[in-house]
Amino acid sequence: MEYMVGVDIGTTSTKAVLFDDKNVVVASANKSYALYRDLPDMAEEDLNELFEALISALAEVVRDADLSKGNKIAAVSFSSAMHSLIAFDEEWKPLTRAITWADTRAVEYTEELKANGLGEQIYKNTGTPIHPMAPLSKLLWLKSEHADIYHKAAHYLGIKEYLFHRLFGSNKMDISIASGTGLFNIFNLDWDEQALEVTGVKKEQLPLPVEPYEYEDNMLEKYAALIGIPATTPFVYGAGDGPLSNLGVNAVKPGVAAITIGTSGAIRVVSDQPVIDPKGRTFTYALDKDNWVVGGPVNNGGDVFRWARDNMFDAEKSTAALLGKDSYDLLTEIAERIPAGSEGLIFHPYLGGERAPIWDANARGSFFGLNHGHTRAHMLRAVLEGITFNVFMVSLALEEVVGGLKSIQATGGFARSPLWRQMFADIFEQPVTVPEAFESGALAAVIVAQKALGKIDSLYEIEKYVGASNTYMPDPKNFEAYRELAPIFIRLSRQLQTEYQNIANYQRKHSK
Incomplete structure (x- = not known):
């Protein structure tokens, strides 16, 4: 049997889901970690806890795959929470914990950015609304309130990129995650010059933007041994959890909205090009360079x-x-x-x-x-x-x-x-359909991996695997x-x- 693993990195847990070659869920493992709120408006994660959760979840589902019987893990692919920020020094020593989307300590600097008019133009370039959730605002906060960290920082990553860096020594970020930073120009698919100028961050301090179909296959042997897979197993970057949520429930056609209410929530639709709201109320994040997810997230679900x-x-x-x-x-x-x-x-x-x-x-x-x-x-x-x-x-x-x-x-x-x-x-006043797609985010990540490895030609293949549904009129x-x-x-x-x-x-x- 040739299996694939979809990994969903969330705010308080990481889940690994094992799929067989028919995209049926075989096993899953969920590992929790703390969200640290030591100070008002703080919401941080510990990097070692994040990494150990990933290794543990992967090792558990790999054991279920029983590779000793000739079975194979064809790929591991990722869905990840967006908007996180981690600072590293020149030697890649972490200078911060993972500052998550839920951290709002940058509110003062966000309001300044809105007031001086720069925020509006940066939003029009990046598609990320000006808000403390975004790494753009977090960098302004670091620069003003933690100048020692800001000046020592040589590299900035998010949580998924940190995990890839630790496993592979890589320094890349898929364009889906990048499009939620407030630092990435969604029209030329590169780091935005104006956002970099405002934050004082150089392009060299940020990872290389890549397509969600990019993968690494040269894992450090010690981690491959802990997981129980060959070091050459492809790890596909995948995309942000919001865009993949649309894909996971087959909400990718015009006019079909995906509404997700978990701890927080969002409503999103897919467009074939970036779309900017003149009033700055909606985001535009990449699923890939040909599919853009337009919508709005809510903190309170x-x-x-x-x-x-x-x-x-x-x-x-x-x-x-x-x-x-x-x-x-x-x-x-x-x-x-x-x-x-x-x-x-x-x-x-x-x-x-x-x-x-x-x-x-x-x-x-x-x-x-x-x-x-x-x-x-x-x-x-x-x-x-x-x-x-x-x-x-x-x-x-x-x-x-x-x-x-x-x-x-x-x-x-x-x-x-x-x-x-x-x-x-x-x-x-709309029909609401609830697809019976189990582990939809992880399934979407696996569909991305299948396209990355040339096993399918289109993301629309997911329609075959979403399953039956119930509709409420x-x-x-x-x-x-x-x-x-x-x-x-x-x-x-x-x-x-x-x-x-x-x-x-x-x-x-x-x-x-």
């Missing part, structure tokens, strides 16, 4: 649902455990008892700042419209509706940029909830409530934005 569970429904959480029932299933049953629109209760889900569509790291969450008739169950349903309204608001911006949406492919933890799927169908009886509330939600988000910085500054001043 399933983590907000978890916050509601842990802080408002502790007793129900304990009850679910005693009954051997999933706590989220119990909570959705409670939310289902409340009518669409939560009887006029609106929730803005900005517990962790927000990216699209408002791009404001200072944004904070709020309930609006509370009265004596509202209960915890109303608040719970409003939380789910608020997350959905926010993604809907992103979709309106997206439609301005790329045209109308025809259908929605749904993935992520929310896609397991019938209530939430129906809620998306009703608020968007919009329910007209809920339209009236959502059509009335959606504009209020949108207007409120704009009005409250004038005070977000003030309340965020107060919280930082008084945080323990």
Whole structure:
């Protein structure tokens, strides 16, 4: 049997998935690591923990492949979280941990970049909205607040590039990950001169941009032995997790949107060329040089649902455990008892700042419209509706940029909830399809590897492997409530934005 491994490098875990030659999942291994939040707005990962998780996950699925029986690992390919930054000195000694997309310490320098007008032009060149998530802003923060590290840094990589460097001694970055740095010109496919000038970083300090189909096949023997594979096994660079999420659910044709809600979330469509939003609300990231993913990411997805569970429904959480029932299933049953629109209760889900569509790291969450008739169950349903309204608001911006949406492919933890799927169908007034594609990100990475090795000619081959699906149709009886509330939600988000910085500054001043 000739196997392939798709690796999905996430914010708090790395998963390796073993596929057979029919692209059927044979085995998987998931290894977790900490997200360090030692200081306000910090979100970092330990490099050794990242590397050990990769080695351990790969070794586990390779054992399942049982290479002693003549089986073979034809390739390993990667999907990776985007927007991370790691600084190294001249000898490649790390000067920082991995500063992840969730780290917002660069907010002050991001606002300066927006105010002086440079941010707008850099966005038009790079397709990455000006936000603290981007390495562009992180570099400005390092330069101002950690000048010792900034001046000592000779090299900058992201988390996937670090793993490749450690395994192979390479210094490359696929154009998909590069397109999310805010430093990469998506029109000439090279590092952007204006972004480099603003940050003071030289092109030589950044990795060589390569296609997602590039691969390495000369691993250091000591690591090949730990994994249990030949050192010549091809490791394909792959792409960013957002673009590969679209590919993984076959949302690659015009007008087909992919919505993913995990810890965070996003809505994306694929275009055959980079598309820039004149208002700066959407991103454009590469899947490869011929396929561009246009969309908007949201910080606040399933983590907000978890916050509601842990802080408002502790007793129900304990009850679910005693009954051997999933706590989220119990909570959705409670939310289902409340009518669409939560009887006029609106929730803005900005517990962790927000990216699209408002791009404001200072944004904070709020309930609006509370009265004596509202209960915890109303608040719970409003939380789910608020997350959905926010993604809907992103979709309106997206439609301005790329045209109308025809259908929605749904993935992520929310896609397991019938209530939430129906809620998306009703608020968007679009059919929502949930493909039965298991491990879609890892599958997409494997499809990239198959194209890299010449086993397939087109990424569209993935359509054969996504599997059956369930489609949720919009329910007209809920339209009236959502059509009335959606504009209020949108207007409120704009009005409250004038005070977000003030309340965020107060919280930082008084945080323990």
